[in-house]
Every structure is written in C-alpha cells, then in structure tokens.
Amino acid sequence: MSVKPLYAAIALALSFSVMAQDEHGHDEKEDTHKEEGKHEQGEHKESSGVELSSKQLSMADITTRTLETQVIEYPVYAPGEVVANDFNSYIVSPRIDSTVLKRFVSIGDHVEKGEPLATLFSATMAEAQSQYLVTLNEWQRVQSLGESTVGEKRFVEAKNAFTSAQAQLKAFGMSASDIKRLSKPDYPIGEYQLTSEIGGIVVSDNFKQGQPVNAGNHLVEVLQEETLWVNARLPGSADLNVQFGDPVTVSVDNQRFAAKVIQEGHTIDHKTRTRTVRLAVNNEKDQLHPGLFADVYFSVKSDGPVLAVKDSALMRAPDGDWQIFIEHEPGKFEPKKVELVAEKGPWKVIRGVKEGTKYVDNGAFFVRSQIAKGGFDPHNH
Numbered sequence: 001m002s003v004k005p006l007y008a009a010i011a012l013a014l015s016f017s018v019m020a021q022d023e024h025g026h027d028e029k030e031d032t033h034k035e036e037g038k039h040e041q042g043e044h045k046e047s048s049g050v051e052l053s054s055k056q057l058s059m060a061d062i063t064t065r066t067l068e069t070q071v072i073e074y075p076v077y078a079p080g081e082v083v084a085n086d087f088n089s090y091i092v093s094p095r096i097d098s099t100v101l102k103r104f105v106s107i108g109d110h111v112e113k114g115e116p117l118a119t120l121f122s123a124t125m126a127e128a129q130s131q132y133l134v135t136l137n138e139w140q141r142v143q144s145l146g147e148s149t150v151g152e153k154r155f156v157e158a159k160n161a162f163t164s165a166q167a168q169l170k171a172f173g174m175s176a177s178d179i180k181r182l183s184k185p186d187y188p189i190g191e192y193q194l195t196s197e198i199g200g201i202v203v204s205d206n207f208k209q210g211q212p213v214n215a216g217n218h219l220v221e222v223l224q225e226e227t228l229w230v231n232a233r234l235p236g237s238a239d240l241n242v243q244f245g246d247p248v249t250v251s252v253d254n255q256r257f258a259a260k261v262i263q264e265g266h267t268i269d270h271k272t273r274t275r276t277v278r279l280a281v282n283n284e285k286d287q288l289h290p291g292l293f294a295d296v297y298f299s300v301k302s303d304g305p306v307l308a309v310k311d312s313a314l315m316r317a318p319d320g321d322w323q324i325f326i327e328h329e330p331g332k333f334e335p336k337k338v339e340l341v342a343e344k345g346p347w348k349v350i351r352g353v354k355e356g357t358k359y360v361d362n363g364a365f366f367v368r369s370q371i372a373k374g375g376f377d378p379h380n381h
Contacts, residue, residue, distance in 0.1 A: 049334030050370045057331060062363030064327050065313075068355055069305035074345030075249070075297040076240055078277070080232040082252065082292040085280070088224035090197045093216050095173045098122040100211045101191065105220065109202045114175070116193045117220050118207070125172055126190030129182055132165040136183060200224040203290065223290070228283045230259060232296040233274040240298060248279050251295040252288060257281050259296075300344075308347040313361050314340070315368050324353065325360040325367045333360060333367050 052062070098120040105117050139162035147155040169179050174192045181187050204221040207213060230250050234240055246261040263278040279296070281288065302308075309324060315335075317323045323335045336359075338352040353359075360367055 048371075049332060050367065050374075051332045052367070052370060053331065056366075056370075057363075060363045060366035062366060063361050064358050065361035067307060067309070067353060067357045067359055069307055071305055072302045072308050072344060072347045074300055074302075074347050076238070076300050076345070078232040078234045078296045078298065080230045080250065080279070080294040080296040082281075082288050082290055082294055083229045083231055084203070084221075084223050084290045085227050085229050088198070088200070088227060089203075090200075090222050091218050092117055092194050092196065092220040092222065093218055094120055094122075094194065094213055095171065096122050096124045096215050098125070098213055098215075100207055100209050100213060100219075103205070103207065103209055105202050106205050107202055111196045111199065111202060111222060113196060113199045114177075115196050117196055117202075118194045120192055120194060120213075121190050122172075122192070123190065125169075125174070125192055128165070128168050128172055129174075129189050132162075132169055132179070133183065135162040135165040138162070194219065196220075196222050198222055198224060225283050225286060225289070228281055228288050228290065229262075230279040230281055230294050230296065232277045232279060232294075232298075233269075233272065234277060236268040236273045236275055238275075240300065242277055242298060247299060249297040249299070250279065250281055251297070252292050255287065257283075257288070302344060302349075306341075306349045307351060307353070307355060308344065308349045309359065310361065311346050311348065313359060313364050314338075314348050314350070315364050322350070324350070325364055326353075327358045327360065333371075335368070335371065 052060075056062075099122070100118055101121050102119040103117070104115075104119075105111060111117070135158070139158045142150050142155055142158040150158075166179060169182075170176070172192070173194065174182075175195050178192060200222045201224075202220060203223045205219070207217075207219045213219065232248075242261050242264055244261055244263075248259045248261060250257045250259045259279040259281040261277060262280045265276040265278075268275050277296075277298075313324050315323055315325070317335060317337060321337050322340050323337050325333045326336045327333050336353055336357075338350040340348055341351055342349040
C-alpha cells in the first residue's frame with residue numbers, strides 16, 4: 001500500500017471525528033441553555049407568589065387589610081426636660097444686704113405659706129425699724145390727742161410718716177406679723193425673717209449660717225410640684241403646627257404622662273438651632289421632678305387623606321425596591337412593588353397600588369420568606 005492513500009484515509013477519519021465532536025458539543029450547549037431557561041422560568045414562576053395553608057397563616061399571625069385613603073395620625077418625637085412651673089415657684093432673696101443668723105429649712109422640706117425660712121440681720125433694717133418705731137409713737141400720740149387738738153396738718157404728717165416707714169419695712173422684706181411684734185421690748189432690732197410666699201417643697205438652699213449675703217442673692221427656692229412644665233425641643237426646620245391645649249404624651253423612665261401644650265416658642269435657639277414648645281404636666285403623685293430628661297411625642301394628623309401602610313406591611317424586594325404583598329384569593333399572595341412617598345412615624349405613605357387592594361398588614365416578613373424559598377414549609381404543613 002502506498003503512503004499517499006494511507007495519509008488520505010487518516011485525514012478523512014479525523015475530519016469525521018471533528019464534525020461529530022462539534023455536533024455533539026453544539027447539542028450539549030443547546031441542551032444546557034434549554035435547561036437553564038426552564039430553570040429560570042421555574043424560579044420566576046415560584047418567586048411570583050405563594051399559597052399558604054390556614055395553619056401557616058395562624059402560626060405566622062398573618063392578617064390582611066384593605067388599602068384605603070385615610071387621614072393618618074402619627075407621633076412626632078422631640079427630646080425634653082422637666083422644669084419648674086414658674087407660676088408655682090418662688091425664689092426667696094434678701095432685698096437688702098444682710099447676714100444669715102439662722103436657717104430653718106433644707107432641701108426636700110415641705111413648707112407652708114408664711115413659714116420662716118431663715119433669720120437675717122441688717123444694719124439698714126435696724127435703721128428702718130428704729131425710724132418706724134419713732135413714727136409709730138408719734139402717730140399713736142397724735143391719734144390719742146385727736147385731729148381737732150393737734151391740727152389737720154400735724155395729723156396728716158404723722159399719719160403719712162408712719163405709713164411710709166411701715167411701707168419701707170415691707171419693701172425691705174419684713175412680714176406684717178413681724179412688724180406688729182416690732183413694738184415689743186424683746187424684739188431684736190436689726191433682725192428679720194425670710195418667709196415662704198407659697199406652700200411647697202424646698203428645692204434649693206444656697207446659703208450658710210453666718211454668711212453675708214447681698215440683696216438679690218438666691219437663698220431658697222420653693223416649688224409647688226402638683227403641676228410642672230416640660231420644655232420640648234424641636235428642630236428649627238420641623239414643620240409641626242401645634243396649638244394651645246393640644247394633647248401630648250410625655251415619657252420619663254418608661255412611665256407615660258398626659259400633658260398639654262401651653263406655649264410655643266417663635267424663635268430659634270442660636271446654639272442648638274431648636275425651638276421650644278412648653279407643656280404642662282400633672283404631677284399630683286409626685287413622680288416627676290425638675291431636671292429629669294423626657295421623651296415627648298406630639299400627636300400629628302396628615303394634611304389630608306393618603307394611601308398608607310404600617311411598617312410591618314412594607315418589605316424590600318431582592319432588587320432593593322419597596323413592596324407589599326397582595327392577596328388575590330384567600331391564602332394566595334404575590335408581591336407588588338410600590339413607591340415610598342413619605343414616612344410618618346409608623347405609617348408609610350405609598351403609591352403604585354390601587355385603593356381597595358387587599359394586602360398583608362401583619363406577617364409580611366413570613367410571606368416574603370416563603371416566596372423566596374418557593375413556599376417550602378419547614379414543618380411540612
């Protein structure tokens with residue numbers, strides 16, 4: 001056999017082998033693409049919805065609701081602080097330079113109106129008291145003689161001098177009861193007492209016995225705590241329209257208290273960039289005290305009817321979009337993509353779905369997980 005026919009036979013055999021491999025490879029690729037297409041279609045079909053049994057619905061506590069436009073009410077949070085009610089508190093200060101001789105109260109003491117808080121001494125008070133005694137004696141003498149005897153002028157002058165001296169003692173901080181006792185021989189000239197102008201609790205006592213104090217120094221603060229204030233601080237940009245008397249919820253140490261708006265600040269604090277809304281809170285049980293931090297929740301309504309769902313109904317789709325789950329038939333759910341328009345506390349305003357649509361209000365996370373795994377139930381229900 002010659003060499004040329006042999007080479008020709010080998011070349012022919014090789015060409016048939018390559019053609020067979022190419023045809024076989026092409027078929028495998030086609031089969032692979034077909035299988036992948038079928039698999040993708042199956043996955044898409046499985047992920048488009050899910051049917052849940054009554055046991056699954058009960059186990060996951062799934063509830064549905066009909067979507068409708070409504071005016072929603074939601075809380076708006078603001079940090080706050082419990083402060084004294086300025087109408088029910090009183091700061092006791094000497095009105096003239098004095099020296100503290102004795103104190104009678106300390107922080108936490110309950111005092112009644114007119115109760116002595118401290119005894120002070122003042123040279124200025126001593127002069128005023130002496131002048132008062134002189135005018136008192138003259139006025140009593142003139143009164144005993146009678147206006148017809150002493151004459152109208154002297155009578156009026158004595159009366160005016162006495163009235164002026166008495167008024168000066170009151171202006172210096174001497175109580176009416178102490179002024180009456182001043183004429184007694186045993187009354188120590190120069191001394192006077194600071195008394196409480198209201199009944200309440202002593203919340204500060206910034207002084208010591210023997211301490212010289214200037215006029216206007218804050219020595220004692222007395223507070224009635226039956227009604228306190230809460231200063232809530234809102235961002236300056238917050239679009240919150242509050243009115244006098246609006247109800248507000250105040251939370252302190254996990255305890256909730258009913259409050260109401262009594263004043264709104266119209267200026268922005270240049271340091272904190274916040275505006276203050278003042279609230280009044282009832283404290284008859286003495287559970288609150290000035291200085292405590294508070295969480296304040298304003299109750300706000302939407303400007304008009306909106307389509308909104310609760311947090312529990314809104315889920316993220318695999319591509320990151322928002323979705324809710326529609327119930328077309330009892331127990332049969334499928335995802336529906338929506339657009340998140342605004343967040344109003346626990347409410348989410350949405351669009352992209354029609355009013356009247358029945359959707360999963362509670363248990364949406366379980367529905368999403370069942371769709372993700374093709375409705376597989378780990379309990380085989």
